[in-house]
Amino acid sequence: MCCLSSENHVKLEPKANTKVICKRCKVMLGESVSSETTKFYMTEIIIQPSDRSFPTIPRSQFVQSVIAQCLVELSSARSTFRFTIQGQDGRVYILLWLLNSDSLVIESLRSSKCIKKFPLLEDAMKADSSSAWSAVKVLYQPCIKNRNEKLASSWESDISVHSLTLPSATCLELLLILSRNNATLPLSLRHMNSFQVAFLRM
Structure with missing residues (x-):
């Protein structure tokens, strides 16, 4: 997860490059839309009162929760259930179809093989030993790598499909x-x- 930074740790790139970069961890936090408006990516920051302490959320769990809640809110507000996940570079990385927003997933004992296969997710596995959780x-x-180009093109031209833009690295992380x-x-x-099936933790 991106480090929690004050204004002193946020760096605006020159006008030719509108990226907003964290000086401390070098992660892209958002974009400067105009001289008065800055757009931050929902998966890169947590807004909390400065005088309160709060537990650190594993990055994987945070990304899942933010994306899952966003899908549920958009499907409810706009009656849309299909989404393209695209990077700030304009490329589509994932096609998502929301099937169920109130699933309850019960897992068996966690396997160490999964941790070895996906080391980036080790923090989430260690942080939570519970076996049941709400998910979408x-x-x-x-x-990626030119897969499903025709289907992606079809979804992009479909007005019933909603697009979510995230940093390219976060798109790969979500995948x-x-x-x-x-x-x-x-x-x-x-x-x-x-399609492949998956559950995103709420």
Whole structure:
């Protein structure tokens, strides 16, 4: 997760480059839309009162929760259930289809093999030993390395599909989270038609 920074740690790039970068951890936090407006990415910051202490949330868990809540809110407000996840570079990384917003997932004992296979998610596995959690069920298709180009193009031109823009690194991180979750499902439940199935923790 990006470090929690005060204004002193936020750096605005020159006007030719509108990225907002954290001076401390060098993570892209958002974009300067105009001289008076700065857009921050929801997956990169947590807004908390400065006089209150709060527990650190593992990065993987935070990304899942933010994306899951965003999907639920958008599907309720706009009656849309299909989403393209694209980077700030304009590339589509993932196609997401929200199937269920009130799933309850019960996991068996966590496997050390999963940690070795996905080391970036080790912090989330260590932080939570509970076996049941609320989640949203999604179908997804990766669009990296020229995969699913025709389908992605079709979704982009469909007005019923909503686009979510995130830093490119976060798009890849989300894809890793989805892939890891898909790998933990029974073989018979990992696919639905041509899509892969995954759960995002609320």
